[in-house]
Amino acid sequence: MRGLTFGHVAETNARKYPDDDCLVMETSAGTERLTFAEFNERADQAAHLLDGYGIEQGDRVAVYMQNNTETLETYYGAMKLGALPVPVNHRFKDREVHYVLEDSGADLIVFDDDAEPTVGTLAADDAPVDDFLYVGEDRPEYADDFTAAREAAATERVEVVPSRLDDAALMYTSGTTGAPKGCVLTHDNIVQNSVNTVYSAGFEENDNTFLVVTPMFHIAAFGVFNNTFYIGGTSYVTEGFDPVRTMEIIEDESITGSFFVPTMSRALLAVDDFDSYDVSSFEYYMTGAAPSGEELKKAVTEAFDAEFFEVFGQTEMSPVTTILHPEDALRKPDSIGKPIVNVTVKVVDEDGEEVEQGEIGRIAYKGPTAFREYLGMPEKTAEVFDDEGYFVSGDLVYRDEEGFVYFVGRADDMIITGGENVHPAEIEEVLHEHAAISEAAVVGVPDETWGERVKAVVVLEDGATLTAEEVTSFVDERLADFKKPREVQFLDELPRNPTGKVVKAQLE
Numbered sequence: 001m002r003g004l005t006f007g008h009v010a011e012t013n014a015r016k017y018p019d020d021d022c023l024v025m026e027t028s029a030g031t032e033r034l035t036f037a038e039f040n041e042r043a044d045q046a047a048h049l050l051d052g053y054g055i056e057q058g059d060r061v062a063v064y065m066q067n068n069t070e071t072l073e074t075y076y077g078a079m080k081l082g083a084l085p086v087p088v089n090h091r092f093k094d095r096e097v098h099y100v101l102e103d104s105g106a107d108l109i110v111f112d113d114d115a116e117p118t119v120g121t122l123a124a125d126d127a128p129v130d131d132f133l134y135v136g137e138d139r140p141e142y143a144d145d146f147t148a149a150r151e152a153a154a155t156e157r158v159e160v161v162p163s164r165l166d167d168a169a170l171m172y173t174s175g176t177t178g179a180p181k182g183c184v185l186t187h188d189n190i191v192q193n194s195v196n197t198v199y200s201a202g203f204e205e206n207d208n209t210f211l212v213v214t215p216m217f218h219i220a221a222f223g224v225f226n227n228t229f230y231i232g233g234t235s236y237v238t239e240g241f242d243p244v245r246t247m248e249i250i251e252d253e254s255i256t257g258s259f260f261v262p263t264m265s266r267a268l269l270a271v272d273d274f275d276s277y278d279v280s281s282f283e284y285y286m287t288g289a290a291p292s293g294e295e296l297k298k299a300v301t302e303a304f305d306a307e308f309f310e311v312f313g314q315t316e317m318s319p320v321t322t323i324l325h326p327e328d329a330l331r332k333p334d335s336i337g338k339p340i341v342n343v344t345v346k347v348v349d350e351d352g353e354e355v356e357q358g359e360i361g362r363i364a365y366k367g368p369t370a371f372r373e374y375l376g377m378p379e380k381t382a383e384v385f386d387d388e389g390y391f392v393s394g395d396l397v398y399r400d401e402e403g404f405v406y407f408v409g410r411a412d413d414m415i416i417t418g419g420e421n422v423h424p425a426e427i428e429e430v431l432h433e434h435a436a437i438s439e440a441a442v443v444g445v446p447d448e449t450w451g452e453r454v455k456a457v458v459v460l461e462d463g464a465t466l467t468a469e470e471v472t473s474f475v476d477e478r479l480a481d482f483k484k485p486r487e488v489q490f491l492d493e494l495p496r497n498p499t500g501k502v503v504k505a506q507l508e
Contacts, residue, residue: 003164005187007043007080009230011160014040017206017232024253025069027239032069036232039076041155042069046077048153049146053108053131057082057161060170062106062129064088064097064115066239067216070135070146072225074110079168079187082161086170086182087217089497090114094121102128104170104182104375110146112136119143164188170375171219173315182375183315192368193223193318194230196340200323201284201309203257206232208284211249211258213241214500219319220289224259243267247277257284257306261500262292265300266438274303282306288313289500291407291425293432294333301329312336312407316384316391318369321345322405334429335404336397343367344390345405347397352386355398360408360423363397364390396423413504415444417452420482424504427485430478431456431471436464441494441502445487456485457507459493466490 013022018037025032034042055061061078063085065071075085086104088097097118101109109129111119113136123132123142132143139145162168168187172180197203210228212235214221228235236253238245241264249255260268265287268274285306292300292310301308307326313319322345324337339345346354347361355361370391373381384392396408408423415422424442431440439459444452456475460466468488476484495506 002162003188004191005079005160005162005164005166005168006076006191006226006229007160007162009191010036010040010043010076010080011157013229013232020206020232021209021234022229023069023072024234024236025067026237026249027066027068034069039072042073042150043076043080044158045150045153045155046073047080047158048077048156049133049149050074050077050081050083050108051158052149052153053133055081055083055108058167059083059108060086060104060106062086062088062101062104062109063111063217064090064092064109064119065112065135066090066114067212067221067237068112068135068239070110070112070150071216072237073150075169075222077158079162080158080160082166084167084170084184087172087222089172089217090215091497092118094118098122098128099179100172100182107131108133110135111143113138116140162187164191167372169222171222171315181377181380184372184375185318186372189318189369189371190223190226191230192342193320194227196342196369197223197227197311197320197323198231200325200340201286201307203227203231203233203284208233208256209253210235210284211246211253211255212237213246213264214259214261215240219315220259223319224286241267243271247271247274247279250282251278254281256281257286258282259286259288259311261289262287262296263290263439263496263500265292265296269299269303279304279306284309286311290502291334291429291432293429294330295432297329297333310335310337311340312405314393314395316371316393317343317365317367318371320369321363321365324404328404332400332402332404334406335400336407337405338403339365339405343369346390347399347405348386348392352392357399357401360396360398362392362411363395363405364392366390413443415442415452415454417444417447417454417482418450422454422483427454427456427475427479427483430475431458434466434471434474436461436466437471438462438464439494441504441507442485443504443507445508447486453486454483455487455489455507457489457491457494459491 022036133146134143310324409425447453
């Protein structure tokens with residue numbers, strides 16, 4: 001073994017916990033349970049299948065599917081060969097999928113029936129991949145049957161090819177501020193992320209069942225599965241998020257933890273007869289991707305009586321960078337915590353110099369989870385790493401006197417109005433304090449006089465009423481005049497990507 005990879009973890013778990021549940025997959029087709037021995041065998045079969053299509057170390061395998069067993073089989077089978085799985089956002093359409101396939105240089109794509117209309121269009125228009133593997137009942141003529149090929153593949157052990165410093169996966173950024181960038185992650189990156197998270201949260205080996213309801217094409221859900229897999233726990237994975245079904249699964253399967261974005265938390269708390277569900281097994285309530293706010297944190301901790309963790313990070317860091325522990329969740333409700341173990345943080349200005357405590361700057365990270373490179377973008381890669389080896393992100397933060405980090409916003413979200421810098425997150429935090437406001441987002445829009453003006457987009461609580469003037473006055477009473485919204489828009493919901501982040505480009 002040349003250092004630990006998740007291919008090695010799969011083999012180890014198959015030996016240590018052969019008959020324990022590894023994966024419970026619930027989709028519209030039914031529920032499937034696999035032990036650790038069965039999952040490792042499936043991964044070996046997937047590796048043999050991919051090898052038969054000429055896939056070898058360094059090649060890329062696109063995976064364009066909903067959460068299902070075949071998604072994870074392909075991820076792990078590819079990684080055993082040293083090939084890179086390339087998860088594709090299952091909400092992407094023709095143009096976006098073509099971009100990822102072409103940019104990644106994928107040799108093969110595995111896709112399901114939901115993705116077939118898009119893949120079919122691409123296949124008819126000379127898609128930039130050589131082979132197509134279909135998961136579903138009505139196989140199109142241009143594709144081979146993944147399930148039949150996997151079942152026919154050999155079950156013999158596949159030698160785990162890569163070492164820990166080799167490339168493991170190609171994960172694309174969410175693309176909220178531009179075209180997605182392909183982040184090359186090593187095996188060491190993704191294993192170390194699990195080590196960091198498991199240690200920091202205090203997970204017990206072979207003693208947890210984690211629910212995964214977020215999409216597996218994103219690094220957050222992939223990380224949750226990997227973390228659970230690393231400790232020999234059971235992952236209960238669903239095709240999507242349904243709040244009522246989630247409550248039923250927590251009760252029926254004695255779920256011990258999960259990761260929910262704040263919109264999911266609100267949906268869970270709104271489930272009819274919430275108190276009738278037995279959630280006593282739930283120990284680890286993890287959240288991230290967007291601010292929760294003090295009121296939501298209080299409501300969640302009271303409802304679930306679980307350890308509440310807020311995690312922060314990004315794809316380039318595999319992804320977790322900071323963590324707010326339960327004992328600080330309500331003491332520092334607006335913080336994203338402190339650096340997770342094995343990750344060093346500094347806050348720098350535009351010149352790369354560290355700022356003083358309390359000053360806003362870009363957060364920079366150093367540690368074994370930092371990605372290798374942006375695929376095909378050497379100049380951009382060099383630009384984001386400084387001379388000390390820190391990855392300098394586009395996230396703006398400040399630190400308080402105790403070293404807790406506070407997220408302010410994205411550097412490219414900055415609003416400059418009348419020569420003043422305005423950070424949207426500061427105004428959003430104030431808006432979330434209003435009892436009638438459920439959600440809010442702040443953006444800058446062009447203004448002939450001021451260059452940009454502050455625009456607030458607001459979602460009201462059910463049954464609540466509020467005028468634009470009342471929104472503006474509420475902010476004006478709490479922040480400087482130049483920070484108050486000059487424009488207010490009311491929506492039924494904010495546009496979000498599948499990981500819960502607000503897509504602000506759609507609000508401008």
